[in-house]
Amino acid sequence: MKRLLSFVIKEFHHIFRDRRTMLILLGMPIVQIILFGFAVTNEVNNASIAIWDQSKDEATTQIIQRISSSKYFDIEQSLHSKEGIEGAFKKGKVKMVIVFPQRFRESLLHEHNAEVQLIADASDLNTASTLTNYASSIIMRYQADILDADIPYQVKTNIKMLYNPNLESAYNFVPGVMGLILMLISAMMTSVSIVREKEMGTMEVLLVSPVKAYMVIISKVIPYLVLSLVNIISIILLSVYALGVPVTGNLVLLIGESILFIITSLSLGITISTVTKSQQAAMLISMMGLMLPTILLSGFIFPIENMPVVLQVISNIVPAKWYIDIVRMVMIKGLGFGAVMKDTIILTGITMLFIIISLLRFKTRLE
Amino acid sequence: MNAVSVEHITKTYLQKEQKKEKKVTALDDVSFTVDKGELFGIIGPDGAGKTSLFRILTTVLLADSGKASVEGLDVVKDYRKIRDRVGYMPGKFSLYQDLTVEENLNFFATIFNTTVKKNYELIKDIYVQLEPFKKRRAGALSGGMKQKLALCCALIHKPSILFLDEPTTGVDPVSRRDFWDMIKKLKEQDIAILVSTAYMDEANMCEKIALIQKGNILTVSSPEKITSEFDQPLLAVRSDDMYQLLYDLRANKAVKEAYPFGAYYHVIPEDANKTKELEAYLQQKGQKDLEVKPIKANIEDSFIALMKKND
Ligand SMILES: Nc1ncnc2c1ncn2[C@@H]1O[C@H](COP(=O)(O)OP(=O)(O)OP(=O)(O)O)[C@@H](O)[C@H]1O
Ligand SMILES: [Mg+2]
Numbered sequence A: 001m002k003r004l005l006s007f008v009i010k011e012f013h014h015i016f017r018d019r020r021t022m023l024i025l026l027g028m029p030i031v032q033i034i035l036f037g038f039a040v041t042n043e044v045n046n047a048s049i050a051i052w053d054q055s056k057d058e059a060t061t062q063i064i065q066r067i068s069s070s071k072y073f074d075i076e077q078s079l080h081s082k083e084g085i086e087g088a089f090k091k092g093k094v095k096m097v098i099v100f101p102q103r104f105r106e107s108l109l110h111e112h113n114a115e116v117q118l119i120a121d122a123s124d125l126n127t128a129s130t131l132t133n134y135a136s137s138i139i140m141r142y143q144a145d146i147l148d149a150d151i152p153y154q155v156k157t158n159i160k161m162l163y164n165p166n167l168e169s170a171y172n173f174v175p176g177v178m179g180l181i182l183m184l185i186s187a188m189m190t191s192v193s194i195v196r197e198k199e200m201g202t203m204e205v206l207l208v209s210p211v212k213a214y215m216v217i218i219s220k221v222i223p224y225l226v227l228s229l230v231n232i233i234s235i236i237l238l239s240v241y242a243l244g245v246p247v248t249g250n251l252v253l254l255i256g257e258s259i260l261f262i263i264t265s266l267s268l269g270i271t272i273s274t275v276t277k278s279q280q281a282a283m284l285i286s287m288m289g290l291m292l293p294t295i296l297l298s299g300f301i302f303p304i305e306n307m308p309v310v311l312q313v314i315s316n317i318v319p320a321k322w323y324i325d326i327v328r329m330v331m332i333k334g335l336g337f338g339a340v341m342k343d344t345i346i347l348t349g350i351t352m353l354f355i356i357i358s359l360l361r362f363k364t365r366l367e
Numbered sequence B: 001m002n003a004v005s006v007e008h009i010t011k012t013y014l015q016k017e018q019k020k021e022k023k024v025t026a027l028d029d030v031s032f033t034v035d036k037g038e039l040f041g042i043i044g045p046d047g048a049g050k051t052s053l054f055r056i057l058t059t060v061l062l063a064d065s066g067k068a069s070v071e072g073l074d075v076v077k078d079y080r081k082i083r084d085r086v087g088y089m090p091g092k093f094s095l096y097q098d099l100t101v102e103e104n105l106n107f108f109a110t111i112f113n114t115t116v117k118k119n120y121e122l123i124k125d126i127y128v129q130l131e132p133f134k135k136r137r138a139g140a141l142s143g144g145m146k147q148k149l150a151l152c153c154a155l156i157h158k159p160s161i162l163f164l165d166e167p168t169t170g171v172d173p174v175s176r177r178d179f180w181d182m183i184k185k186l187k188e189q190d191i192a193i194l195v196s197t198a199y200m201d202e203a204n205m206c207e208k209i210a211l212i213q214k215g216n217i218l219t220v221s222s223p224e225k226i227t228s229e230f231d232q233p234l235l236a237v238r239s240d241d242m243y244q245l246l247y248d249l250r251a252n253k254a255v256k257e258a259y260p261f262g263a264y265y266h267v268i269p270e271d272a273n274k275t276k277e278l279e280a281y282l283q284q285k286g287q288k289d290l291e292v293k294p295i296k297a298n299i300e301d302s303f304i305a306l307m308k309k310n311d
Helices: A002-017 A019-039 A058-069 A082-090 A104-111 A122-146 A170-200 A202-207 A213-241 A251-275 A279-296 A309-315 A319-332 A337-361 B050-057 B079-085 B101-111 B120-133 B143-155 B173-187 B200-205 B223-228 B242-251 B272-284 B299-310
Strands: A047-053 A073-078 A096-100 A114-121 A155-162 B004-017 B020-034 B039-043 B065-070 B086-089 B161-164 B192-197 B208-213 B216-221 B235-238 B255-261 B264-269 B291-294
Touching: A002 A019, A002 A170, A002 A213, A002 B101, A019 A170, A047 A058, A047 A082, A047 A122, A058 A073, A058 A096, A058 A104, A058 A122, A073 A122, A082 A096, A096 A122, A104 A114, A114 A122, A122 A155, A170 A202, A170 A213, A170 A251, A170 A279, A170 A319, A213 A251, A213 A337, A251 A279, A251 A319, A251 A337, A319 A337, B004 B050, B020 B050, B020 B065, B020 B208, B020 B216, B039 B050, B039 B173, B039 B200, B050 B065, B050 B192, B079 B086, B086 B143, B101 B120, B101 B143, B120 B143, B120 B173, B143 B161, B143 B173, B173 B192, B173 B200, B200 B223, B200 B299, B208 B223, B208 B299, B216 B223, B216 B299, B223 B299, B235 B242, B235 B272, B242 B255, B242 B264, B242 B272, B255 B299, B264 B272, B264 B299, B272 B291
Parallel strands: A047 A073, A047 A096, A114 A155, B039 B192, B039 B208, B086 B161, B161 B192
Antiparallel strands: A096 A114, B004 B020, B004 B065, B208 B216, B235 B264, B235 B291, B255 B264
């Protein structure tokens, strides 16, 4: 135990004293923010919206009043039919339409359940998600204000994104960045740090000592596991507070799945370290063999459905594909473990495979 | 039981040269033994196979054929046990350059399940010299200091046998002498020490030496014995034009061998009794301030003669 601890401390020393490693670790959040910055349109003010109020009762009037008095929205027009919605968007000025159904107040009072539909132009997805978030929160606040302790009123907001049903961009972006960064830190940095020991000759000294191979591996893995977790949490915070992409599902499940993927990446990193002799080679293989597939074949940037069949098949062995899928389902769609079980099992399988390969390949001698 | 026993060890490498694979023999049927507590030197020029031999004995490299054991333990079968008890200092500086002197030492103490305190006696003499730099990163130490630190780290678990692969290469002459003093002190602790070097003058520091060249062991003996076996006449020659002198010496048929040695050339003449003739020949060639004197061979002369014979 004491041995492992001093090993881990040594690894942290390496990390904190190497300028390049620190640059990647510290630069990562900054790069994230810049990347997110592209995806995020800054605060939206005075956006033109239209309202189709089919109830015109006390509740809808109050909500509309609150919306119009906020600085975010300018109510441009009132609509009177379904067809009007399309027309309002087509003219290009209106960014969002709020639809109140008939008998809104009655539904709310008697069925404790009323639905507001928010339709946004998702071709500019960032603006769209910002606006729907603002509107939702105004409605939620209204609901909270009228909430009677005993009666569970529920106003549901039904968000519909027009023109971009797949919700590319921000919503897609967060899971992709999570996959990419975990892969980068866990796989590339671990492989490089193990290969560095070979290059510097320290591995030779470690070999001629009572230390066992698994000890070397575990001590390499722990610091990067910790750092990856810190990064995951920072991405989630950034995504919730800077990007307005909330964690809809279970946070614990999301973090648990992330730890699984971190372990997958670490095992990949160790495997890479067993087949390379120089830090450069390890970095190159990590880049070409892991980063590129993660960017290109995981569905991060290019939807998998649109790929040629060959690439679709290949994409199945890209671990990030499964992880990104899981994050999308848990974080964005708010689904539970049942929905991601298949992905989780596949990811676990891939992880086991690489752990076994790396343990088998980890040599007790030079060469 | 011997500290080390090597029987018919052969090791070859495949080297890629311009896309062609070439077989290089690093060790060719090597055999020798090292006694308990002995200070044993492996002396040989670059590429002689010293590092390969050390790696095989420290179990990190497998030989193609032959058998070797360390303290009676087989280097292939019992490699785990050997790793627990030997101290190894590789030829290349192999400590963590980004850790401080203290951190390196503590780290290696812990991985060997011991503490610096427990075995401080053993490294005390060396460590006092390092103490002023204990907060300095190992990478920022001078060559000599680096080697002292590496020696400390290899000693920290009180090994019963120590392998030092070219510990003095690239170290300044003063530090080299320092280093050898330390090695000799360690010998008093009953630790068998195998040390390799390419500096022939260091052979005298060892109790026993094996001379190795191109993977072949030429001789295994004590330095005194090797020197005493030198059976040819030997002259030291000097003049004011050393460059021309070597040329003239080699042009003379009565000279078997002439090679630089310090401020002199060492010359092996065909006939010990014809020194006067040689002197006259050189004077006639116009050499001024000429000095020609018969000398006793030292260990390096013996090595040079042995290596010439092997070539
Ligand atoms: N890993 C390797 N792959 C291929 N050839 C090797 C390898 N290691 C050593 N050799 C070759 O084997 C021969 C012996 O090398 P070795 O390193 O054992 O000698 P050495 O006496 O330690 O030399 P040096 O003084 O240069 O350290 C050399 O010709 C070297 O080029
Ligand atoms: Mg060597």
